[in-house]
Amino acid sequence: MIATFLHDTAMITSMKIAYIYDAIYPYIKILPCLKKDISPFLSGLFGAILGGSFFLLLFDFSLLNPLNIEWLMGDQGDITQSFLGWHFFRNSEWTFPLGKILQYNFPQGTSIGFTDSIPFLALLFKTMNPLLSDSFQYLGPWLFFCYILQGFTSALLIRAHCKNVVLIILGTLFFVINPVLLNRIGHVALVGHWILLAALWFYSSLKTFQTKKYFSFWLILFFFSCGTHPYLTIMVFCLFLAHNFHLKIIDKNYLIKQLLLNHVFFIFIILILWWNFGYFSRGYGVSNYTAEGYGYFSLNLNALFNFHSSSLFKGLPYATKGQYEGFSYLGLGGIILCILSFLALISKPGLKQYLKKHSPLIAVCIILTLYALSHKITFGDKVLINIPLPSFLGDFFSIFRSSGRFFWVPYYILLTIPFFILAERLKLSFMILILIFTLCLQVLDLKQLYQQKTFTKRWSYTLVSHEWETLAKQYEHIVLLPPRKCAHPPQIPIHDLIFFSAKNRFSLNTGLYAHPYIDSEYCNSLVQLITNHTFDSKTLYIPVPRLLRFLDLNCTKIDAILVCRKI
Template sequence: MPDRRAFTFASAALAALLGALPVLAVFGPGALDPWNQGWLLAGPLGPDPVQLWLGWTYFVHSPWAWPPGANPNYGMELGTAIYFADAIPLLALLGKVLRGLVVLPQYVGPWLFLSGALQGFAAWLLLGQATGDRLARAMGAGLLALQPMLINRMAGHTPLAGQWLLLLALWLAVLPGGGWRRGFAWATLLGATALVHSYLLAMVAPLWLADALRRIGPRSLLEVVLVPAAIGGALWLGGFFLLQGGLASGPGSDMGGYGTWNADLLGWLDGGIWSGLLPDLPGPDHWEAGSLYLGAGGLALLLLGAVAFARHPVVPPRRLWLLLAALLALLGFAVTHRITLGGARLLELPLPEVLVQRLSALRNAERMVWPASYALMAAAVALAARRWGGRRLGWVLAGLLALQWVDLRPGLAFRHSLVVGAPYGVPQRLFDPFWAEAAPRYARVRAVPAANMGEGWESIARFAALAGLPTDSIYMARVDGAAVAALRARMAELLRSGAYEPGTLYILRDAESLALAEASHVPGRDLLRQADGYWVLAPGWWAR
């Protein structure tokens, strides 16, 4: 008779494969090649992959600093750390350690494939608490991996593909028992999560807290110290504490704070551009609206779980009550105080402005629905398995997974269109021969006035990165507004006085800066000209 362990291994491997297949369908095998950078930088995926590539390119070629995640050449006075380039610090630090052996131009593609496989495997672990049937676990895992809330982030804000960390947190939280191993597992998970993305950390931490409070006692005292230490140590390694201010601000902060990027009450049902079977419902007016859709297969799973519950109601065991409270709190945070139904404002709860400002550190609140979404689907599997048994459920889930693939074809095809046909290498953005001539003659590149995501930031930063020149033309997840203001004032005074910094190339981004440069530069010494539509001040050009 075949070894039961072999069947279990095959079930886990199938779950991982089902998690990786959507990534392959969207990005193709070429993204796995670390030297293939064009699909990241060609443009359709938006600015976030470019931000990651720039942060990593500077970080890997810079000397080690203190803390290890410091990345001063990308941003100079505005630069802080690899953490705020959203460059998956866990991989960036590892890649920098290994740079003596190999320097990878990009690790996003391998990260996405790994995240897809880990999503399937982590879902398989979680569903093992719902059913012992191997087919049901594998098919259910595939359904939890083929989700718009995951794939949407893969095709943009790539660190947030690490949603397998949420599934591992849910798995730990529902495991019975405790002990010191549980504390070490949580510390490891939260430390790793802190080095992937702060939003994921904000979701995993409440799940740990709920589990820790349930197990509070003398044996858990070490865990109460160990877990915060792991989080703090990981954040320090990534350079998180180098940012002195501006945690509640960042690119797009002019579009509003907490409450602007809310989860709509119909978000799970909104097929948007994802669905070929269900309609596009009205939703909130923000960029991430429409990505909470669970798919026709996911919604059918919830219906199956609801029917099972209606026939045989069950009260969750007391050990899960705090976990349910944490999930509801995250769901409430995502809905925010501005409650919408189909995009229409139903209610706005009054919140003190100081609290809104604090909560705006997690401005994209819609994302906080993810743990509840995964927990709800896992609970539906548990209820259905209890009612009909795992063997029959396995075939039902296989059908729901097939339904999910059929339903999500439009969304998958659209995201595939964003990367298909992209060039292999780094696409050219600046073509004037001036840039190639200027690169070896200067030591740094400034964009004036200073700004986070200022005009032309990507073209300027890409030129500087390829030339190996530090720059303050950046896109960071968060910047210190006071540092931006101080740099703006200093550059304005410098241009006004003509006391230019040695070895600095200035790219002038507004009329005021251009006027100051026109009045202060010395024509026989300095070059002031346009190149690819940008006004450039090259001090000492004619004196070299």
């Protein structure tokens, strides 16, 4: 009975699909009449327009105003950290490496890299600082251009596999509206997914080592990835490795020695760029590379079909709250496309040769996926495998503790596969129909995500007393007793205090930055400061109330903040 029911259901469904196809076929067959072989420039232009339009559809135009900082300060999250890092950096002295900020988290300091402020843009705009407004921000325009470049690079990537303008436009829309990109919108540096797509495009387009394009393209890409976020750099380097070994398979005459020299050269370039952006500041006591969390911010095995952002289905559980870092939902339309692509792939003639040709890319995807899963492999809220790690390995892996992010490369490859598997196996008109259908499902499924209101909180600056202006002329340092790197800090509007400190060129012994750590030596020096009453006349002290009885200072409340000065 069940078999009969399934058979009848399948027959009815296939008849309905055939009926719909016959009804709209006269319109679909017109589409391939558009120019079939579209130039890379036009492909990128169409993609850029789609990316920019989608951004403006979701977000308020005011984000593009470089003088509007209310949405940045009102968010109070990662994006506020990024803005305040830039705000401190712009008013700090030039140092070497260029990315260091000595006055922020004083006296240890930090760097523009650890504040996730997109270092290459921070350095660019710092050179123009005398010409810029006090409230200048570039993060809103950066987000906008990320979406433009997401469309641009995805269109080029799709064009590398199929040239039809309609397929390129429809495919680009899948990349532009994908939920993984939108999910990272609050962490501005990690919205630079276009860098990964550009690397995949290089892989698909550059067929020889013996060109100037090879070196110039990868050099440019490594500069942007290093100047945006180190996670992106690692992923780009993995694709660079895959590309090199892929070309070695194509060109048997290419020497292993040349291959190794290429890798050594680009590793050297990466290290120089990272050092210049301040990522190797540990030697100066600026920041600790490691932090706990490897295995906590990991990829769940249900990530591709976990409906956390779906309007149609209920989300599946995570094993840890940190597994949002491994969010990789394909969307209902994306899932259907991937299933169809898999079915087409296993029936593809010459499958073994095809897999062998792309074995370096497959190997990179496997390695990145395993690292993303971490040593604690989970499905839903269950831990399936837990491999104990030696402490040195745990510390090493914790440098990139948000391992779930590394699945972005396999994720985008999965989105790309339909455009060179299905496109070559299906009639053009039928492929277009499938893309339109799955794209409609994708939008319907993710409607709830697209309708979420983001960056709507507005900032109300709390340090409004005129006394702050007076203090800014008389003092040079602000010291929290204790700062967060020592113990629980005073309960104050810390974002406003950081903004005030940066604007007035104060040094501040706290801050918001990645990989914070306890600095025992400095914390002990604060204890000695209080014990010996060796307070500085150019410093404002903001203590927790329980320390007041130990302080020989003149303390008053200004805008609900307890501010103490040397008598």
